[in-house]
Amino acid sequence: xxxxxxxxxxxxxxxxxxxxxxxxxxxxxxxxxxxxxxxxxxxxxxxxxxxxxxxxxxxxxxxxxxxxxxxxxxxxxxxxxxxxxxxxxxxxxxxxxxxxxxxxxxxxxxxxxxxxxxxxxxxxxxxxxxxxxxxxxxxxxxxxxxxxxxxxxxxxxxxxxxxxxxxxxxxxxxxxxxxxxxxxxxxxxxxxxxxxxxxxxxxxxxxxxxxxxxxxxxxxxxxxxxxxxxxxxxxxxxxxxxxxxxxxxxxxxxxxxxxxxxxxxxxxxxxxxxxxxxxxxxxxxxxxxxxxxxxxxxxxxxxxxxxxxxxxxxxxxxxxxxxxxxxxxxxxxxxxxxxxxxxxxxxxxxxxxxxxxxxxxxxxxxxxxxxxxxxxxxxxxxxxxxxxxxxxxxxxxxxxxxxxxxxxxxxxxxxxxxxxxxxxxxxxxxxxxxxxxxxxxxxxxxxxxxxxxxxxxxxxxxxxxxxxxxxxxxxxxxxxxxxxxxxxxxxxxxxxxxxxxxxxxxxxxxxxxxxxxxxxxxxxxxxxxxxxxxxxxxxxxxxxxxxxxxxxxxxxxxxxxxxxxxxxxxxxxxxxxxxxxxxxxxxxxxxxxxxxxxxxxxxxxxxxxxxxxxxxxxxxxxxxxxxxxxxxxxxxxxxxxxxxxxxxxxxxxxxxxxxxxxxxxxxxxxxxxxxxxxxxxxxxxxxxxxxxxxxxxxxxxxxxxxxxxxxxxxxxxxxxxxxxxxxxxxxxxxxxxxxxxxxxxxxxxxxxxxxxxxxxxxxxxxxxxxxxxxxxxxxxxxxxxxxxxxxxxxxxxxxxxxxxxxxxx
Numbered sequence: 001x002x003x004x005x006x007x008x009x010x011x012x013x014x015x016x017x018x019x020x021x022x023x024x025x026x027x028x029x030x031x032x033x034x035x036x037x038x039x040x041x042x043x044x045x046x047x048x049x050x051x052x053x054x055x056x057x058x059x060x061x062x063x064x065x066x067x068x069x070x071x072x073x074x075x076x077x078x079x080x081x082x083x084x085x086x087x088x089x090x091x092x093x094x095x096x097x098x099x100x101x102x103x104x105x106x107x108x109x110x111x112x113x114x115x116x117x118x119x120x121x122x123x124x125x126x127x128x129x130x131x132x133x134x135x136x137x138x139x140x141x142x143x144x145x146x147x148x149x150x151x152x153x154x155x156x157x158x159x160x161x162x163x164x165x166x167x168x169x170x171x172x173x174x175x176x177x178x179x180x181x182x183x184x185x186x187x188x189x190x191x192x193x194x195x196x197x198x199x200x201x202x203x204x205x206x207x208x209x210x211x212x213x214x215x216x217x218x219x220x221x222x223x224x225x226x227x228x229x230x231x232x233x234x235x236x237x238x239x240x241x242x243x244x245x246x247x248x249x250x251x252x253x254x255x256x257x258x259x260x261x262x263x264x265x266x267x268x269x270x271x272x273x274x275x276x277x278x279x280x281x282x283x284x285x286x287x288x289x290x291x292x293x294x295x296x297x298x299x300x301x302x303x304x305x306x307x308x309x310x311x312x313x314x315x316x317x318x319x320x321x322x323x324x325x326x327x328x329x330x331x332x333x334x335x336x337x338x339x340x341x342x343x344x345x346x347x348x349x350x351x352x353x354x355x356x357x358x359x360x361x362x363x364x365x366x367x368x369x370x371x372x373x374x375x376x377x378x379x380x381x382x383x384x385x386x387x388x389x390x391x392x393x394x395x396x397x398x399x400x401x402x403x404x405x406x407x408x409x410x411x412x413x414x415x416x417x418x419x420x421x422x423x424x425x426x427x428x429x430x431x432x433x434x435x436x437x438x439x440x441x442x443x444x445x446x447x448x449x450x451x452x453x454x455x456x457x458x459x460x461x462x463x464x465x466x467x468x469x470x471x472x473x474x475x476x477x478x479x480x481x482x483x484x485x486x487x488x489x490x491x492x493x494x495x496x497x498x499x500x501x502x503x504x505x506x507x508x509x510x511x512x513x514x515x516x517x518x519x520x521x522x523x524x525x526x527x528x529x530x531x532x533x534x535x536x537x538x539x540x541x542x543x544x545x546x547x548x549x550x551x552x553x554x555x556x557x558x559x560x561x562x563x564x565x566x567x568x569x570x571x572x573x574x575x576x577x578x579x580x581x582x583x584x585x586x587x588x589x590x591x592x593x594x595x596x597x598x599x600x601x602x603x604x605x606x607x608x609x610x611x612x613x614x615x616x617x618x619x620x621x622x623x624x625x626x627x628x629x630x631x632x633x634x635x636x637x638x639x640x641x642x643x644x645x646x647x648x649x650x651x652x653x654x655x656x657x658x659x660x661x662x663x664x665x666x667x668x669x670x671x672x673x674x675x676x677x678x679x680x681x682x683x684x685x686x687x688x689x690x691x692x693x694x695x696x697x698x699x700x701x702x703x704x705x706x707x708x709x710x711x712x713x714x715x716x717x718x719x720x721x722x723x724x725x726x727x728x729x730x731x732x733x734x735x736x737x738x739x740x741x742x743x744x745x746x747x748x749x750x751x752x753x754x755x756x757x758x759x760x761x762x763x764x765x766x767x768x769x770x771x772x773x774x775x776x777x778x779x780x781x782x783x784x785x786x787x788x789x790x791x792x793x794x795x796x797x798x799x800x801x802x803x804x805x806x807x808x809x
Contacts, residue, residue: 256382
């Protein structure tokens with residue numbers, strides 16, 4: 001890791017402060033480790049002294065305060081700190097809130113301040129002291145549409161004070177020069193604003209800060225919190241614990257004004273959740289409320305015009321009071337999903353909750369925690385998550401919305417306010433009673449949020465009684481994925497165990513490992529999950545049972561018990577081949593619907609007698625396919641390769657129009673199957689500047705690429721190029737292209753590893769079965785240490801679930 005990042009010891013005290021609850025929870029989840037106790041306190045005045053090794057996160061609830069009030073809360077939180085306490089100020093990744101006053105208050109304590117607000121995982125970066133979102137400067141985009149003030153043109157403008165800027169050149173320079181630059185910047189007495197675009201940048205900054213002055217006050221978004229979490233001794237936290245009973249109702253409260261929230265709600269309602277839409281302008285308490293649905297209930301604000309920032313606080317308070325009334329009227333405890341920091345805070349206040357214990361994240365920013373009274377609560381910033389965020393959270397909590405059959409979206413809906421004269425106001429809530437057992441159940445309907453009428457709310461029914469599938473039926477509908485263990489001397493076993501214990505995995509797939517059961521047990525011990533993982537040997541997928549904590553293994557028994565970690569081994573290379581062979585046989589027989597591979601070591605594979613360049617070519621051979629393509633997939637960019645594991649000179653020789661055409665078609669077809677109806681594809685050239693009209697090279701673009709593009713375009717495929725590779729990846733990074741076609745290995749791999757290695761997934765396109773893989777190697781240097789990050793494996797399993805067909809028969 002750049003910058004010599006050294007893990008902090010288990011005795012380290014950490015105090016983090018945030019200005020809203022979702023930010024505090026996000027920070028707490030980032031700082032989780034196995035050797036520290038992490039707590040989120042909603043009222044710092046009730047805090048007891050933090051024991052050694054405790055991470056405390058205060059929600060100062062200062063987002064809506066005056067600048068003076070926010071500064072006073074920072075000062076109070078910093079008073080009386082134990083010596084050696086590391087301080088982190090969580091700032092909003094879009095620079096909202098009382099940033100200037102809070103940073104000034106931090107500086108007034110006599111500590112230097114390092115502000116690094118980049119959040120790479122959300123594509124929020126800092127260049128030349130300017131915050132960018134998805135490559136666009138904050139002040140030119142619409143990310144601040146719900147704010148009353150115009151967005152700042154720079155971080156210095158947001159702070160309303162001069163700053164010392166630490167540019168990318170310094171951040172990415174040698175560690176000793178970065179330390180010198182930081183030391184000189186801190187010596188100015190000004191807040192130091194650091195550029196950053198990647199997690200590696202933030203790791204380097206943190207390492208330099210801890211080395212130069214451990215007393216420096218760190219300020220940053222969740223990205224800096226994640227960097228700090230990576231330094232905490234003991235490695236990453238254990239997977240999320242099993243949530244509360246599946247019979248508990250789930251209340252999802254959506255108080256955010258983000259446009260994506262409406263689509264997230266719509267998808268959850270389509271799954272059968274009951275919907276209560278509140279009129280933002282109606283006084284509390286409004287019409288009588290229907291009870292919580294036994295499955296999932298969504299409580300949100302009715303869509304309308306642009307959000308009114310001035311009235312937002314009062315609207316959220318009414319929303320929280322409504323949520324509390326629903327919970328108070330419920331016959332038993334209910335679990336919660338709360339989106340938007342202000343919404344989360346007000347709901348928990350209404351329930352008299354003063355402390356949360358975080359356990360981890362369902363997805364980035366969606367933090368799962370428990371309350372002292374036993375509720376499970378997921379908090380999430382309003383701007384986080386994709387369109388399926390609420391679906392994923394509901395499934396992870398095991399209180400999914402009732403599954404309704406596919407519905408007729410054109411079915412008429414009677415508006416809630418279309419009520420005959422003389423009816424009571426309660427009738428306007430349009431609550432649909434359960435069907436009469438003696439009559440046929442009505443066909444469920446999808447209800448558009450645009451149809452929510454009435455002065456207060458619209459309640460949408462869940463699926464009719466008797467249509468909810470059993471747990472076994474839900475599981476049987478999930479694809480079975482064979483997970484190959486890879487090279488047993490590498491980190492494959494160490495990333496497989498936590499990935500298969502991740503709560504989202506069993507909600508998407510039925511995984512069966514092909515590998516070595518004893519090696520997985522040793523890996524479970526290394527990562528601290530031996531008490532949570534039940535590793536069971538099975539003969540095949542038909543014998544497997546899919547319950548939380550259980551890992552099913554087809555045990556080939558090929559590894560010796562004393563196989564050392566991190567060492568090249570012909571035995572491990574041969575075993576890795578056999579795991580893939582068995583998985584391919586299972587796929588061809590229809591026993592599994594997809595394959596997800598942990599990394600193998602090519603040198604070990606060859607030493608074991610199997611001379612294949614890698615997984616791609618090996619699987620093509622085993623499945624009888626003559627030609628396949630490698631595709632790398634991250635949230636930022638997707639890349640398919642015309643050539644892969646051959647030398648550069650040989651690659652240029654091999655490229656010809658037919659190969660280019662077939663590669664583009666495979667990529668196009670894969671994206672269409674994944675739901676991209678009309679993919680826009682950028683095709684790289686071979687030479688610098690794509691030859692620049694013959695200036696570079698010998699006309700390779702015109703000879704080898706242009707004829708293929710002409711054929712593809714004639715067939716209606718939107719393939720553009722040849723493009724200079726540096727331009728192509730820049731444009732793809734900002735969203736102009738759905739797919740980039742790279743001509744050779746390093747042309748595609750280099751940019752992908754910069755833009756999204758941590759969550760990267762390797763797909764093999766053109767096989768008769770879906771195959772995904774982590775986008776990292778065996779990492780012999782850290783194998784056996786228990787520190788490997790399972791994130792890429794979790795993402796590979798997620799993409800396998802999305803792409804694999806449902807089982808048949």
